[in-house]
Amino acid sequence: MKPMLASALTLAVTFTVSAGALAQTASPLSAQDSNPETMGWMQGFPPAADKTIRFTDPDFFTFPKLRWTVCHFRQLMPNVGVSKGSAGARPLPLALDPGLDSVRFTPLGADTTMTWNEAFAANYTDGILVLHHGRVVYERYDGCLKPDGLHAVMSVTKSIAGLLGEMLVAEGKLDDAALVGSIIPELKDSAFGDATVRQVMDMTTALAYSEDADLRTYSMAGSPLPKPKDYTGPRSYFEYLQTVKKAGTHGEAFAYKTINADALGWLIARSSGQSVAELFSERIWSRIGAEREAFFTADSIGTPFAGGGFNVSLRDLARLGQLMLDEGRVGSEQIVPAAAIARIRNGGEAALFANAGYTRLPGWSYGGQWWVSNDEHGAYAARGVYGQTIWVDPKADMVIVRLASYPVAANAANDPTSLPAYRAVAEYLMANDGAPLAR
Amino acid sequence: MKPMLASALTLAVTFTVSAGALAQTASPLSAQDSNPETMGWMQGFPPAADKTIRFTDPDFFTFPKLRWTVCHFRQLMPNVGVSKGSAGARPLPLALDPGLDSVRFTPLGADTTMTWNEAFAANYTDGILVLHHGRVVYERYDGCLKPDGLHAVMSVTKSIAGLLGEMLVAEGKLDDAALVGSIIPELKDSAFGDATVRQVMDMTTALAYSEDADLRTYSMAGSPLPKPKDYTGPRSYFEYLQTVKKAGTHGEAFAYKTINADALGWLIARSSGQSVAELFSERIWSRIGAEREAFFTADSIGTPFAGGGFNVSLRDLARLGQLMLDEGRVGSEQIVPAAAIARIRNGGEAALFANAGYTRLPGWSYGGQWWVSNDEHGAYAARGVYGQTIWVDPKADMVIVRLASYPVAANAANDPTSLPAYRAVAEYLMANDGAPLAR
Structure with missing residues (x-):
């Protein structure tokens, strides 16, 4: 196979890996050892030949190189911008709580507990941010990600398309x-x-x-x-x-x-007259107080890849999660119809989901291109391979966003050290609850 | 030649066409007839096959397709962003003067006069903005460009690298x-x-x-x-x-x-530890109150193309021109040493320039990768093929920025209907001078 085919193939494989395709990497490098800075990828002008990553390399998006690539899709392939307009960022109030690091949970199928702090490296986390009552209670970066950097969200992109779709449906x-x-x-x-x-x-x-x-x-x-x-x-x-x-x-x-x-x-573009990127910018990205312009990777005619091409900063992904939690409002402004968010929270048909083989996700469903847990917190999520997550917990008034570069694509690999951790943090925050912030 | 070679070749030819290489297109379409919307390029989802422009098309950057392409490099090829930070845009005060459209000038070598308004179409202008005393006195868009859109500036990019270089020199x-x-x-x-x-x-x-x-x-x-x-x-x-x-x-x-x-x-990257894009973002773009994130096209290892890869909005290009006019200050803040701007204004050695064959530019010189007219206004410019321009006129306290898609690459083709127009507008503004805006 020619290199250019191989790399395109790799890209699509990792974008679309299904629930059943949980490959096992034999003893992958640890998060620390596979840190892109430790590995030395793309450092210097120019980087050393054996530390150079090109889009045409067959392994450009294979672990451990992918730990660099998730932050650098823009310089590897064509893309379309998602303008945030000319306004400044909407502040994210800080209420950092160091206590989160000690929160304990039992990973799915495990005998022993783990702390939130330990889960950070176990999940090859590049960035994680927790919002409670709209305030940042936890924010941490590693790997290739910096607060002002962008990171691929993989199939979380589908949920963005789903949000736009539900918005157009709600608006008739x-x-x-x-x-x-x-x-x-x-x-x-x-x-x-x-x-x-x-x-x-x-x-x-x-x-x-x-x-x-x-x-x-x-x-x-x-x-x-x-x-x-x-x-x-x-x-x-x-x-x-x-x-x-x-x-x-x-x-x-x-x-x-x-x-x-x-x-x-395509349905969104045909019915709105705007591409997914244009509609998302006009209706949402320019109105949620984003810090950074985001982007979608694009095919050869400039079509934003609705299946997995979105790239965004961690804080801005948190703002998007908060928009969901706030049922489409930013401050006092309703920018997405509440009915669209309600429809997403409601989920798809659980009976149709049950036979699809997601053993880590019992009782869940998929609707409007979001994953709905049907748990007693009403939690729902956008999920992308290698650990990308928007986790919305309405009962706890909490949003968790995580960007990651786990060695294995399918989230079934990191769900054991993720899903119970989200729940444990929600319960910790509810137990230590302060006054909700007016918003 | 394979298509991919041809297109890369076309790109470089047009980026780098020299003074002597003034090709003549036989009766090109008028500005109106070659407007990308009129031509129907890339409209609809998807565009019609014969209206589709791809990076791999051998003529993707040949007139008239180039009139679409100048606004869409990002979706055609990899690139690196120039973050503007999370602050909002710095307002550009408006003092629009409709009188500019009637300003008359005599094109170089012509017998009859032309108005500023007529020059707009004659130069295949996509956007032009005039700042006088820091206020917008004229702003107009056409072709593929909108106020919030980005446009390639071609070799104006060299002047940005030159500005960074002079900055590092001035700072030791x-x-x-x-x-x-x-x-x-x-x-x-x-x-x-x-x-x-x-x-x-x-x-x-x-x-x-x-x-x-x-x-x-x-x-x-x-x-x-x-x-x-x-x-x-x-x-x-x-x-x-x-x-x-x-x-x-x-x-x-x-x-x-x-x-x-x-x-x-390369010298900038090696001596600063940052790529041209990173240094430009940190030192300038995040501090001039830009409206939009800009970008550089990049090679296969992510090197920003310092010779011609910058893409920017018209207003932000004007802000960059104003920074030059204000000798490196934004408001009361000195963000670039005044000595760096002074060095640029001073130009290169005119004697070394004289034999290079620029018959439209008598007495000029080139220094710090800027074009210096040595006229009595002390005007100097950044210039890119197809009409891209930053024109700084210190005596008139005026900046003109123009983005264009002229059918012929070399600026010798549009200089006759540009250079005397800039001077005529400067004299008009000086003759009708109001109080300078405090800044």
Whole structure:
């Protein structure tokens, strides 16, 4: 395989790895030993040849190199900006609580406990921030990430597309009962043609697409790199989607397939007249008081990768989580209809999720491209491979955002040292509760 | 030639076209007829096949497609951001003067006059803004550019590198009398080895490099695209610079060669420990009250293209011009040493410039990678192909910035309808002078 194909393939594999694809890396380097600064990646002008990472390297997004790459997608591939407008950042009030580091929890399936502090390195965390009552109670960085740096959020991107989709639905601009083919005629003869918008948003479409067999074609279509001379396949995400065939009946099972997010991105663009990046900037990013301009990686025609291309600072990801927790409000301004957030919190159909094989996520569902725990806190999440997370806990009035570069892609690998930790911190904060901050 | 080579080549040709290389396009489309919206480039999701522009198209940066491309480099190729920090924009006070549109001037070599308004379309202007006494007296957009959009400034980038270089010299961090080889040992055996930093900054190096014969290798080195399988040449700007041979004696003549800017970029990185993009962000972009994050296009190892890769909004380019006019101050804060700006205003050696063939620029010189007119207004400029300009007129207390997409690359083509227009507007503003704004 040519290097450029291999790298595109690697990228897509890691963007889209499914629940069942939990690969095991034999004794990977520790978080400390794999720290990109320790490894020496891309230091100096120029970096040493054996410390150089290029987009065309077949392993540019494989551990441990990925620990550098997650912070540097912009310099590796084309992308589109998400402007935050010309206003300054909205302050995130600080109320740091050193007590969090001592919070103990029992990892899933473990006999012994672990502290929040120990989980930081165990999860190869690049940055984690906890908001309680809208105040920063914990904020910590490592690896390639700095407070003003950007980091890939991988499939958290899908939840951003889902939020935009639910917003358009709540505003009556996108009919979630409509057939996709009625909105995008180019998709009429594809698997998506007779699926409803809702089925795409909840990933209950029946698609003849597997991350294994069809990945190469999908990756080639979305890659911004030149195609081989004899290439005749699809040359963009939109072209690829037109080739997808149906397998089974829509609406009968949840199946996590990235191409649903790309189809939703197309639905958003067609119904709003703006790309996912443009709509997100105009409706949300320029109105939540973001600190940094964010970006989406893009295919060769500038389509933002709705399935996994968003890159953002940790604090700004926290602002997005707080927007969810505040049911679409920023201060006194309702920037997203509360009905859109309510729909996301409500989740998808748990019965359709149950057979999808997520043993770490019993009782959960997936709806509007968000993961909903259905626990007694009403917690829900945006999740991306290698540990990217927005965790919203309405009962605890808490948001946790985490950016990470775990050696294994599928989150089933880090869920044991993550999910119970989130809950333990929520309970700690509720037990030590102060007065909520007016907002 | 393979498409990817051709496109890289096109890019470099247009970045670096020299004074003598004034090609004539036979009857190009008018500004109105070549407007990217009129042409229909990249409209819709997806755009029509014959209206799609990709980085791998051989003509992606040829008129008329270039009129779209100048605003969209970010989605075409990898790049590095220039953060503006988390503060809001510094207001640009408005004092719009509709009288400017009627200002008349005589184009160089012409018998009849033209108005400022007529020059707008004649120069294929995408955006032009005039600051007088620090206030916006004129601001107008067309083509692909919007007030919040970014546009390539081409070789104006060299002047940004020059500003950073002069700043480091003024601060004693870079010795302009030192030999390049003493600062960058990797360049010791190249043509740059026994050139002084000053000779690089003033482009009086004697380099066996022509934009014709050596362009292909240079372009391939700097291209972020995959190299052919059998490629053994340089794979970055820095690697290319090491291959340049000497031709003649340094310091004897001005010769405009883009690779001097790349060498200066390397000198800046080596002496400051930061890339041109990082240093520019920390020292200038985060302190001038910019509205938008800017960016540099990058090679395959993330090196910002110091010779021509900067992209910026019109208003922020005006803020940069105002910084020059205000001798390095923003409000009451001195962010660049006044000595650095004074050195730039002073220009290079006019005698070394005189024989370089710039018939439109009699009596000018080039120093610190800025163009200095030596006229009685003390006007000086940053200039990039297709009409990109920062024009600083100290006597009139005026800055003009222009972003454009002229059909012909070399500015000799648009100088006749630009240079006398700048002077005429300066004289108009001086004749109608109000009280200077306190700043």
